[in-house]
Amino acid sequence: MKSWLTTTDHKRIGLLYFFTAFAFFLIGGIEALVIRAQLAQPNGHLVTAETYNQLFTMHGTTMVFLALMPLSASFFNYIVPLQIGARDVAFPRLNAFSYWVFLLGGLFLNASWFVGPLFHAGVLNVAPDGGWFGYANLTERQFSPGPNIDFWLLGLQILGISSLAAGFNFIVTILNLRAPGMRMMRVPAFTWMTLVTQFLVITAFPVITVALAFLMFDRFFGTHFYVSQAGATPILWQHLFWLFGHPEVYILILPAMGIVSEVLPTFARKPLFGYTVVVYSGILIGFMGWGVWSHHMFSVGLGPIADSVFSATTMLIAVPTGVKIFNWIATLWGGDIRGTTALHFAVGFIAMFIIGGLSGVTHASPPADLQQTDTYYVVAHIHYVLFGGTIMGLFAGIYYWWPKMTGRLLSEALGKWHFWLQFVGMNLAFFPMHLIGLLGMPRRIYTYSPELGVSDLNLLSTIGAFLIALSILVFVVNIVRTRRRGQRAGNDPWGGATLEWSISSPPPVYNFSVIPTVANRLPRWKTEHHEPMRDPPGTPPAPIHVPGGSWWPMLAALGLPILALAPLTHTLWIAFVGVAVLLAGIYLWAFEPFDV
């Protein structure tokens, strides 16, 4: 127990990330099921308007910040050091700090469901209710007087610190801890996409930090950053939020693209087609992701020139994305494709992401988008991208790397059930939403009129959502069953090309008994140019120093939610306690003897 609480081992932190994020994924999923149950029929009354608004706000916030990002982070943590032949990340204790801040931030946000009585309100009353996008001026104190929005903005500030810390850590790890001979153009595609993602994190998160700080000052200290009566405009929030928000979309999708770029070559037994192009298009997407934010704001009235410019940049970003898809298909072409569960999910990713990408082009065109934005059409689009895309990609990664992480193979039979239920379920749940939106149903509404003529489509969508839930249940059964009865994986169950498959599963605490020297992009494969490398020996030739654990990252992390309690409860002394805990953690951490 203690060894897990104080761990600085990237593999253990990766597992902690996985199980924590998966728990939040289940919570976000339950929220989605309640939403779908409410909308199964017109004039639904399963939950009240106020509860519904909290549900969709928390569903979005949870899935983006507490499920998808940290699920990707679990692979950054576990796999990236293995892929580059490192013994750990550059800053192991900072890594532990990121995890604890994430966990505490997630608990802080979700505590809002239960602590209503402390704020003279009922349970299920003070959870955030302004949408995951938290548009000002609705989120100002005048229109949202309760602690709901306070939980949201303080929780997001805490989570931002976690992401930023991890961002610095992984940038340095990837740039600086590569095994000898692993030049940048030999770095595996997943690690490359991780690097691009982390650059987006460290540049995008400061922007939302500022947006949230303004909102915090408006709510707690009476400033007027988003108050139109004072000469300001609530649209400032939208610019800042989407300046962060669109790179954030790529933060969510690029890691999954990286996973797919690993899974396809392994199971087609063929190198990634156009590796260089895939890498450069990933970098290009990262850059272009900064120039498209206003396509979330076509209905704001920015004027025809701004609309045209952002429409053009948005269409342009479809090009590198399309290039990736063609390269993936070309990777499969001419291969010897083994239909494992991981491959199913990777192909599912491509098939679904194409739909999400194409519907994306339809709202890159402002006049068309004005009929689509803020309707279920966009809900369909984001779920094809983030569920059909990111989640499918992440499950491809889970089935692919689970044997590496646990030493046991997940059941392929259950895996196929999981895939097909999820594939059918998601199309049933999300495809009708295109039509629901075009037929006039806005998003974020807790009830709708039978006159709209979308009742049957909504029922279909709800059935799909419950099928997805069933598929996740099959996955949980698969994990539990594998723990005891799973087939042993050995070092390399799939015949992978990258370094993580050269060591035992799960790897020893020091990863590589001898740091490998890398001579090419596919070190473990025989190609026309080279023979496979020799795997490192099972036992190290000399004792390897392994850093111990540390309590101090967790202590420092604990200071942040305490600090956040001060504005929430309007109690000044709590702020001093929070700062004291944070500083104590940092000082003890800085002066602790700790050598890697």
Add this chain to the structure above:
Amino acid sequence: MTTHGTHTSLGLDSRKMAFWAFIGSECLLFTSLISTYLVYKGRSVVGPYPHEILNIPFTSVSTFDLLMSSLMMVLALAAVQRGDMKWGKIWLFCTALLGLVFLGGQVIEFTEFVHKGLTLQTNLFGCTFFVLTGTHGAHVTVGVLWLLTLWVRALQGKLTSANAMTVEITGLYWHFVDVVWIVIFTVVYLIQ
């Protein structure tokens, strides 16, 4: 903290690289704050307005003080790098002291503004001015704490030329905070 003397792919100290990434991130933070200041410039519906209240001679002195502290920081690093801990201690202390003087100036400035009727809540100028310069002041405060920590470690004899990288990184931070101030001073005070 970590990876002393170990192999790194780019031959650059990992902590230093992480710090450059951090500074890149901080640039976006200050860019957002400064952009907001500029976007809201001239949109306050009530006074006091910037030209009625900003005291350029006073702030010029503060700016000069902060510039000088950067010079002290350079001297401190040079001293530590050549193993001259006596002067290392002196220059570190001077850097922190000039940082404190800058913060004192900011306290005086803020107090004066409040007396003249400009608070955080008065108008958009008040909101954007105090949050921007306040965020910078918070960065200076962290820097002063950091410098004083190094100074105390040096007094205890625990900071030696072996820790020159620690001092170098502190210097990076300090110079960054200084450069940000030059931008703020130009944008807020000089270009009205």
Add this chain to the structure above:
Amino acid sequence: MRKRFWVLTAALAGSGCGGPFPQSALHPHSDFARASDVLFTDIFWWAAAVFVVVEALLVVALIRFRHREGRPAPTPTHGHTLMEIAWTLAPAVILVFVAVPTVRTIFATAGGAPADAVKVQVIGHQWWWEFKYPDLALTTANEMHVPVGKPVRVAITSADVIHSFWVPPLGGKRDAIPGQTNYIAFQADSEGDYSGQCAEFCGASHANMRLRVVVESDSEFGRWATVQLAGPAAPTPRTAAERGKAVFARSACIGCHTIQGVSPGVIGPNLTHVGGRTTIASGLFPNDSAHLARWIADAPSLKPGALMTRMQPPLTDADIAALVAYLQSLK
């Protein structure tokens, strides 16, 4: 996948005829809505073609190159420069075909209208719509009337938070933003009752912020405007309506609602001609005595968060019945 493709196609093919979808963007009834629809259909077919080609390639690859015993190891190809150039250029060219009509339509639908256009000012409130006709000096709520075949220019703003004015059959949405005015222009091409709804999340009753647009002939529109401009109908003496007027005048109603010549409140909808509307509570319920009575007695139970709170002390059933009679008399 094919199936899904045909579902959408069928829905689109049906977009020419009317039908049971009063809030559909696929059934346009104005120049603005038609422009969006034409553009969308255009992009949809491009997207459908790309979809079929790419998914077909994927499926063919999966079937043709699935694992078979004895298949020789695949050739380790790493890439192909010409192919990369080809599949970079192909989408770029298609996007040009999408971008050109897009920009053209953006400027064509930018909200400009001739000087003689019917001008309507829309003000979003939590959670109802106020409509002012500055040229006619009249104010109404939740039901907007416009003449068919005449250009209409809508100026959109908000009194509180951000809303979005959206009547899909008549055109795309525009946000109602406090401190800012946005414009859309359209010319309806067929008479009818079209429904719309707030499209920007605006708090507890965002789902209940609906509206109707009545597109009618020029002469009907003129008649409607004349009625709206006249003062409220005086209730017949010694009827329930007359008692209702007295109840209205001595209750909290007057603080928020305007009835011309009776009360000056501006927080809630103008009720001068409320009896002539087809719905109440921002398009939520039919304007009949049962719903009106329930609404007056306890609005928040019908519309969460409604600012029209339960009256303290509560009105008696008789008072409510009288009020209902009065409001319904205000045709």
